[in-house]
Amino acid sequence: MSPAPTPSFEPPRPLHAAFGWLVFGFFIFTQAYAVLTSPADAMMGHLQKIMYVHVPSAWVEFAAVGVVLFGSLYFLWKEDERADLLAASSAEVGAVFCGLTLVQGMIWGRPTWGVWWTWDARLTSTLVLFLILVGYLALRSFVEDPHRRGQWSAVVGIIGAINVPIVWMSVKWWRTMHQIQSNPRSLSPEYLRGLLLNLAAFTLLTAWFIWRRYEAARYERAAEHVSQAAALGGIDG
Amino acid sequence: MANGMIENGGIAYVVAAYVITWVVLGALLAHAVGSARRARAEYDQAVKGGYRT
Amino acid sequence: MVGLLGHNGCGKSTFLRIVATLLKASAGDCFVYGANVKSDGDVVRHHVGFFSHVPGLYDDLSARENLAFAATMLGFPEADIDAALERVGLTHVAHERVRGFSAGMQRRLSLARLILQRPRLLLLDEPYNNLDVAGIALMNGFIRELNAAGGAAVVVLHDLVPAQGVLDRTVTIRDGRVHTPTAADLRHGGDSPQAITLPVGAAGIS
């Protein structure tokens, strides 16, 4: 009467290769489409085109944090290690996009505002989010025991995700106090289609990245389990 | 943010932003595919070794 | 009292730590007086006394202060600390800091903590280490007293000699399996080496 096998020790069902090709094909198409079809903006000229990588990066970074939050909560609730591995993969991909968003924002800010950096609420909270994700990943790399690592990083992930809106709120308020206003501009419809297409492409791409990293993590855990079982006298039921 | 302040419509900045994005995404792609493949191979190795004992 | 034997690293201490709620088993269930160690940890901790291989004392508190702290934490603030100190023979150093104590004195102080607690299930991890002959006698006396009062004890041992007279039977863990003359009493709970089901009844390991 052996208990149900722990799902995280099973090897994952790998994603079909065609999905990756489709996602990348779509991504290249949407990027080319948006860049080639969008007219130069009256105010910003071609700079506006940065939007097609910047806004989707920012969106998927927050979506990735959402997945971290979900995975962490689910792990604490059900103690399913797969949720922990999913959260970790998502944090990693999220950190990459977070860094990308920052760099793109700076490249856009330099010609627009004349400075590489401004303590704007969005920029600042993205930077803080990046630091929180780095901290999360550092914690994971410093803890070996899988159960402890899962539990600790789940809690850190949840509280980190809670902190994101709080940081945003406090920085926004901080700037209001110092009477610095950001001026948001509404988007004209001729740019909207390219942006929406890229948002979709980035979302799919991120999902694919996270899934691939998740697969790798599952294989690693399964391999660990197999060699552990082998060391204790072979695999049986 | 005055009109016409940006030379060439800021092409150089646009190119820089896209190049950086694609390079980073390319690196992430290589990392994701490579790590999944390596982990897969490691797992297969462990299974083979595990049954032999 | 049941002795738990086995090679180094076979999971004896791990087993005790799972029963004591310090570790969570990756598979299988464990019940102490009907309470699940995974889900009802607090109930289990009321029943279980764990004598670990580390003293678990505060170096900068005196022997008496350490026991007073333990008594409050155990929920017995009115416990007779002086009697416990007397019994383990540490009355003369009651007000000295634990930092200056020898390993054997620290073990005695840890024993005094168990005496305050009087647990129903005693878990002992190599309890005779660093104890002199008198200390061993103290330990065995306490175990016998608990047994007589209806308590049970599980002890991890590498040497059976000091436990003679208090040990009812032994269980050996080998290759993640339980080998015992009373195998019917111990159900093997899964493919994990840590997953052993030991149903513990009121009068000992049933």
Added chain:
Amino acid sequence: MAFRDDVRRIRAIVWKDLTTERRSKAGFSAVAALGVTILVLFGLALGPDGKALQSAAAGALWLAILFASVLAFNRSYQVELDGGALEALLLYPGSRWAIFAGKLIANLLFVLAMLVIVVAVGIVLFAVRVPAEWAALLGIMMLGVVGIVSLGTFYAAMSSRSRAREVLLPLLLYPMLIPVLLASMEATKAFLLGDLLNASGAWVQMLSLFDVIFLVATFLGFEYVIEV
């Protein structure tokens, strides 16, 4: 009944932590001296212009308190790790939150004592004009310290038991504390500079809100952190 037991446990942990801290002698004075040293360094970085020092005083004070208290958080768990005391602590019956509450209160008292010294020195070094509403200012500092200590005590429970604890705690803690620090600094600054924008009220409200959120989150999360 069980609740009264937990309150007794909290009191015992606070007493135990403060007693061991007091007896280890060098602990508190070293941490407080570090806080003062950081203030001196800030003074050198920002001075000697008196006006600049005055306007930077609030930020310097809070950062000095933050940097010094981070050492206190790791120390607070070091006591438990020596000789496996944490294991014994976890074996006692009772709620896990009582352990957190005890450690939190002990750290709070420790940091507040340090804050008194650091602020006193800061008032002198940065030529701070003490406002008439100094009691309210003390309240703000109290709120800020609660935020720092709740998250600090919480994260130190992990970092102190991991590799590289010296770098891990600040790496995890500082980004998380940005809202609390920002609110504390701005509220303090508004008070010290005569509350020109009447801004401190809003900051105090925000700070209280942050404190409540982080206290609830850390109290709920502690059980998961300490048990493994």
